[in-house]
Amino acid sequence: MRRDRALTRALQAWRVAAPTPGQTEELVALVRNLPRPGPFRVQMERERGARPSTGGSPLGILQLTLAQVGFFRPWFWLASLVTVAGGLAFIVLTGSSATTLLATLVPVLTALGVAHAFRAAGSGAWEVEMACPISPVHLTLGRLVVVVAYDILLGATASLVVWWGSPPLLLSALVLSWLTPLLLTASFALYLCVVLPLSAGAAGALAAGFWVAQVLVRRLGLGVSLFAGPGDPAWPLLQVVGLAVAGFFTLMSLRQAGAGLAITRARVGEVEGR
Secondary structure, three states: OHHHHHHHHHHHHOOOOOOOHHHHHHHHHHHHOOOOOOHHHHHHHHHHHHOOOOOOOHHHHHHHHHHHHHHOOHHHHHHHHHHHHHHHHHHHHHOOOHHHHHHHHHHHHHHHHHHHHOOOOOOOOHHHHHOOOOOHHHHHHHHHHHHHHHHHHHHHHHHHHHHOOOOHHHHHHHHHHHHHHHHHHHHHHHHHHHOOOOOHHHHHHHHHHHHHHHHHHHHHOOOOOOOOOOOOOOHHHHHHHHHHHHHHHHHHHHHHHHHHHHHHHHHHHHHHHO
């Protein structure tokens, strides 16, 4: 500890001598002799500068989302599909409650998927991200949309298979029973990965365990739970609360991603101002 303090004081007292005019001229001469960009790169940068930016538009976000699909390996898509198919087969073979099973399985699957997607959020690779023309906020949003959209597609397909031949109102109630929990667990896992940040395994396990606990509390009648079925009196209120909490977690996560960008820009400006 004493050695660290002594080293800190020594570094604080250390001053770098200002360059002499002769050294400045040598640096300018060296920079002037550096290789110039070739005609191809000049033309490419000119076209890129003339191209309108669509990063914040719906079209730009859609393009970014599609580009994020390549981030996931084939086993990710296959494992999610097999998990939902296994749950669907369990419902058909055992006659279990489709509402409870889908409301448990789909949100847990989404929590694990989001944790996997943001497994490198705490790696400190801001320099690499800043080299990309897309801001971390857009990267975060695009990757989140990929996971959530895929799990919504799987959940909707499973709901259609279970519902087939039943009244339409049952389908809407079935979908809403897992859709709000899906958004809640996805935003919670994102918050754990980006804001705290936790490792992918810890964030996924914590978000998934949180929702499984909510389902068990309701099933066993142990207390108040955020999970409620369409027939419960508190179901509409819990849907609103769940969506509000999901929005809060998502906004906080995007704000944290933007804060990292602002910190990096402030550091760059500080260096340029010296």
